[in-house]
Amino acid sequence: MSKPKEIFVRLDRCVGCHTCNIACAVEHSKSKNLFEAISEQPTPKNRVYVEWVPPEHKVPVLCRHCEDAPCMHACISGAISRTKEGVVITNSDKCIGCWTCVMVCPYGVIGRHMETRKAYRCDRCPDLQAPACVDACPTQALVYRTADAFSGDVRQDAAREMISGEGR
Amino acid sequence: MVVKQMQYVIIGASAAGMAAAEAIRKLDSENSITVLSKEQDMPYFRPMIPFMITGKKKFSEMMLIGQGPYQGANINVRLNSTMEAVHTTDQTVSIKSGEELSYDKLLIATGSRPHIPPIAGIEAEGVFALRTLSDARAMALRAERTKHAVMLGGGLLNLKTAFALLERGLEVTLIIQSPEVLSQLMEPNDATLIRNALIRAGLRVMTGCSASRILSDANGVNGVFLDDGREVVCQMVCIGKGGRPNVDFLSQSGIRVDQGVVVDRFTACNALNVFAAGDVAVTFNSTTGERIVTGLWTNAVEMGHCAGRNMASQPTEYNGTLGILNATQVADVPFVSMGIVHTSGTDYETHVAAAPKAYRKLVFTPDGAKLVGALFVGDISRAGLYRYLIRESRTVKGIKSSIIKKQLHYGHILKETI
Ligand SMILES: Cc1cc2nc3c(=O)[nH]c(=O)nc-3n(C[C@H](O)[C@H](O)[C@H](O)COP(=O)(O)OP(=O)(O)OC[C@H]3O[C@@H](n4cnc5c(N)ncnc54)[C@H](O)[C@@H]3O)c2cc1C
Numbered sequence: 001m002s003k004p005k006e007i008f009v010r011l012d013r014c015v016g017c018h019t020c021n022i023a024c025a026v027e028h029s030k031s032k033n034l035f036e037a038i039s040e041q042p043t044p045k046n047r048v049y050v051e052w053v054p055p056e057h058k059v060p061v062l063c064r065h066c067e068d069a070p071c072m073h074a075c076i077s078g079a080i081s082r083t084k085e086g087v088v089i090t091n092s093d094k095c096i097g098c099w100t101c102v103m104v105c106p107y108g109v110i111g112r113h114m115e116t117r118k119a120y121r122c123d124r125c126p127d128l129q130a131p132a133c134v135d136a137c138p139t140q141a142l143v144y145r146t147a148d149a150f151s152g153d154v155r156q157d158a159a160r161e162m163i164s165g166e167g168r
Numbered sequence: 169m170v171v172k173q174m175q176y177v178i179i180g181a182s183a184a185g186m187a188a189a190e191a192i193r194k195l196d197s198e199n200s201i202t203v204l205s206k207e208q209d210m211p212y213f214r215p216m217i218p219f220m221i222t223g224k225k226k227f228s229e230m231m232l233i234g235q236g237p238y239q240g241a242n243i244n245v246r247l248n249s250t251m252e253a254v255h256t257t258d259q260t261v262s263i264k265s266g267e268e269l270s271y272d273k274l275l276i277a278t279g280s281r282p283h284i285p286p287i288a289g290i291e292a293e294g295v296f297a298l299r300t301l302s303d304a305r306a307m308a309l310r311a312e313r314t315k316h317a318v319m320l321g322g323g324l325l326n327l328k329t330a331f332a333l334l335e336r337g338l339e340v341t342l343i344i345q346s347p348e349v350l351s352q353l354m355e356p357n358d359a360t361l362i363r364n365a366l367i368r369a370g371l372r373v374m375t376g377c378s379a380s381r382i383l384s385d386a387n388g389v390n391g392v393f394l395d396d397g398r399e400v401v402c403q404m405v406c407i408g409k410g411g412r413p414n415v416d417f418l419s420q421s422g423i424r425v426d427q428g429v430v431v432d433r434f435t436a437c438n439a440l441n442v443f444a445a446g447d448v449a450v451t452f453n454s455t456t457g458e459r460i461v462t463g464l465w466t467n468a469v470e471m472g473h474c475a476g477r478n479m480a481s482q483p484t485e486y487n488g489t490l491g492i493l494n495a496t497q498v499a500d501v502p503f504v505s506m507g508i509v510h511t512s513g514t515d516y517e518t519h520v521a522a523a524p525k526a527y528r529k530l531v532f533t534p535d536g537a538k539l540v541g542a543l544f545v546g547d548i549s550r551a552g553l554y555r556y557l558i559r560e561s562r563t564v565k566g567i568k569s570s571i572i573k574k575q576l577h578y579g580h581i582l583k584e585t586i
Contacts, residue, residue, distance in 0.1 A: 076213055081236050097497055098495060099496065102548055112502070
């Protein structure tokens with residue numbers, strides 16, 4: 001069986017344009033349309049973040065769907081599970097807004113809907129062929145591939161090695 | 169040739185026990201795993217039991233097996249099975265029914281029970297200490313004929329219980345001996361925003377006093393007599409005074425107990441083939457090395473996972489836990505407390521910032537080189553990055569000012585790493 005695709009980041013290509021943020025928020029809106037999404041309540045949230053590291057590095061960050069996801073093991077309500085495609089998802093109905101996942105995520109990529117008191121994160125856009133952020137990225141800093149295909153490229157995924165102590 | 173099956177026996181079917189069972193099953197698809205629980209309910213997410221009091225969730229929505237990492241494949245859970253003794257020489261255990269089970273590998277994961285202080289009248293009907301689903305059911309019943317509930321102790325458990333009772337429309341008063349709520353998780357000055365949120369939510373808080381006697385009549389509790397001479401009328405009392413490891417059944421076993429069950433770095437006890445994990449075990453603080461017993465779901469799962477791997481002959485070192493590792497939301501105020509946050513009278517380097525809706529405290533080693541604790545109230549975003557730094561005990565160097573200002577993001581950590 002071929003491994004599922006993941007979102008990979010090519011740090012050298014990111015120019016910090018934040019197009020991914022907008023595409024992500026729109027895809028996670030009710031209307032899925034930019035102009036309507038802007039006025040929706042609750043405000044649609046993006047799940048990919050573009051951080052800036054001085055002097056000039058731009059770092060897109062999003063849920064890595066860690067192999068032995070700390071958030072999933074820490075969840076005190078059983079709301080976090082892994083789909084057979086390898087995506088770590090939070091079930092909103094089960095989430096009780098205790099924020100334990102926020103406390104243990106070593107990437108800081110779990111957001112909080114304040115209005116509904118539910119946690120959210122990247123879900124790899126289950127309704128789309130490729131995640132909205134990847135599709136929208138004008139410089140192809142975000143790519144959607146299998147790990148094997150991606151490691152053919154330069155693997156900028158230092159993140160994985162870094163948290164090897166966590167992702168048992 | 170028939171090979172005799174190996175028997176894994178796990179005492180305790182909660183966070184630690186079930187995490188261990190899953191870890192074993194992942195490594196060993198063949199041998200038998202039996203998990204015993206003295207409770208009458210199938211394993212459930214213990215922290216969710218306040219929802220049984222509010223009625224907001226049904227039991228089926230709290231069940232553990234089938235959710236998240238708990239698949240329960242070929243794991244035999246036996247309920248109503250109270251462990252009475254462990255015989256380490258012949259590797260058997262005795263259950264209250266009289267039955268004996270033999271084990272090849274045994275895990276003690278019996279958790280803890282509420283500490284009940286010796287207060288006169290405490291055995292009255294209507295006095296509770298919330299720990300199990302049965303407790304929650306009994307509280308829900310009593311709540312039907314309760315107007316006012318008094319909570320003894322201002323810890324997280326009592327706050328959670330208090331909110332559940334408030335939601336049911338009861339009047340609730342917290343009686344706290346210490347000067348402020350949540351004294352285990354923060355210092356009095358750190359708790360202002362939380363205290364205000366409690367008051368806004370309608371909780372009554374009385375500090376600096378304690379119950380000296382619980383009053384009752386034929387209908388159970390009808391009041392609490394305080395040490396300062398005051399009397400509070402109430403129909404329910406909840407005790408939240410911490411827990412004690414469930415180790416009674418080990419008294420004749422030769423297994424070393426010092427408050428909790430003592431284990432080595434590989435979660436093994438002093439007796440051969442016996443392991444322990446979770447609230448019942450003595451663990452250690454990963455920052456200070458100090459031996460501690462905890463009451464943390466997160467730690468119970470992590471330790472149980474390690475123990476399971478060790479039982480299935482995959483040596484896995486357990487790395488300890490932060491003594492404090494709590495996240496929650498009280499009323500509309502979220503907070504996260506991690507690591508060392510009690511700093512008064514110490515020489516830890518401490519940075520505090522207080523704003524109307526957010527409070528934070530970042531604690532570094534006295535030489536300022538490493539982050540050892542963090543408390544965020546109001547704004548807890550990206551708290552996990554700080555936990556990561558505390559846990560890894562890394563020198564913070566160039567990112568220290570971002571930590572103090574709470575502007576840390578993953579890019580900083582990545583840059584420090586590569
Ligand atoms: C209301 C509430 C909210 C909480 N919220 C949080 C939270 O937000 N975050 C957090 O980290 N922690 C929280 N906790 C604490 C957390 O639930 C515990 O730390 C965790 O359940 C410990 O797991 P454990 O497996 O070690 O033991 P336990 O959950 O205590 O389970 C012990 C098991 O052993 C069995 N057992 C005990 N004695 C015997 C015996 N003699 N024979 C047979 N079986 C026995 C019991 O039936 C049970 O199955 C909360 C607890 C409560 C009550």
